[in-house]
Amino acid sequence: MTFRENANIGSGRARRAGGGGKVAAGGGLGALLVALVVMLLGGDPGQVLGSQEEAAPQAQNVDLAECRTGADANADVDCRMKATMVSLEDYWTAVLPDADPTTAILFSGSVQTQCGSASSAVGPFYCPLDRRIYLDTGFFDQLEGQLGADGGSFSQMYVLAHEYGHHVQNWTGALQYSQQDPRGPESGAVRVELQADCFAGAWAGNATRTEDDEGNPLLQELTREDVESAMSAASAVGDDSIQERVQGQVTPHTWSHGSSEQRMGWFMRGYESGDANRCDTLNAASVDDYEG
Template sequence: MTFNDDADISKGRASRRAGAGLALGGGGLGIVGIIVLIVSLTTGVDLGPALGGLDGGSQAGGDQGIDSALDQCQTGADANRDLDCRMKGAAASLEDYWSGQVQGYRGTAVQLFSGSVNTGCGGASSAVGPFYCPADEIVYIDTAFFDELRDRFGSSGGPLAQLYVVAHEWGHHIQNITGQMQGLDTSRTGPDSDGVRLELQADCYAGAWVGAQESTLDDNGVPFLEPITAAELADALSAAAAVGDDHIQESVQGQVNPETWTHGASAQRQTWFQAGRTGGPGSCDTFSIPGSRL
């Protein structure tokens, strides 16, 4: 999916933290951040070490950098040429879409970083992957993750694969501001756990945004995005499959253990993305259906 060259993305709330981050060696799976963060917030347990070995900002790699507001990113043409601008364009479009879907909507923002970053949820390294912090209501992305998604986990890549990741994390913001994160049992894992249901719903919300691309307009009435092509849809579905628990477990440890799942299987993630794309946010209730139907 590409942006319309004339689309106005200037209002997208995205910035890059430059010069802050301690690049940590190794790197984990990079896609379990939201569950770790929710456990930290709901239990009070300090999970700084799990988020990259930082203690909430007192160690090296804290917020010593300067935020760039990405003022060079003004149009859809910029978003098509530059990855940071694409993230800003995604923020502009997602903000427009969800402000019309949620009563009393309040926005979020995208913070791009490299290596590590301090957040309202504590210090996080790139090993966590893209994540949403409910405490400060910000989406955090190290864009190097997109290379890992393709090279390590086998996604076909492409712009819509990248936008799917942003839209998924934005979906967690929707869950937060609508109260859907409250009262969850985050201590349990497994294919029908609250954590899996939360992640699948965020996939569904991402699909809902993609499905509404023709009616999501900038202030001048120009659609932010061009109509989706079959190849671009395949890219998004490839990304959803690449971050499925079963695919990651098979890739990393050579076997699948559903009882430890926190995000859902590849097929589930694809199914719920498609459910949102064709049915909108109203089709995204993953909490009231039996586990066998997830």
């Protein structure tokens, strides 16, 4: 997906974390904090999150002031994230005018959050306590290399849109079902994750109509390759694909995010309808009910 060269992205709520603190090995992070983090991938956040107290002080976040235009977004991944935040905020502010927008914190190595300290190994995540998205853009290399997404810019934008979806769920109250019922193929966690994928699709279906602060379109028309790029990312982060690669077998009773087919299916339901109201995974009879 390509930004219009002269689109104004100055208002994007994205910052880069200054000098990451050292994550304490085996830090005693309470289970409450661990359970409160919602990620893009499966896995155990307890292995990679340390306690906030044990981490070194962190320098202040810096604005991505050098990211000004769509041309910057097309050339640089930090600027692309900032520009995507402009588009996501414009879309979600129209859908849910009463909900506050969120901020994306980009980091390298490790980062401190109100949910504890995190290293890059957790992948992108949303912390409901400080209501922010955390993303190490180095993850995109892993997404393309290890996980097998196609590396297109829209695969990266899908990841950010998914995390923004968790912020929306924090506002609607849906996010709590992830913590209450965290494992299994029809679990609350899987339903929450698939809804975030559907929300990402609903945004994607409207993204070319989103505008910068001057009312000009942010993005050029979506291409078939863009949609395939997002689908490749949604497929890459499916529980079955990851389990096949990591443990050599698929164990649905431990799923937290849904299969590759389900993640693609719910993204496409959101995209094709362009309607976030079609994303009610929590009340769907089955998580496979993404068609129709």
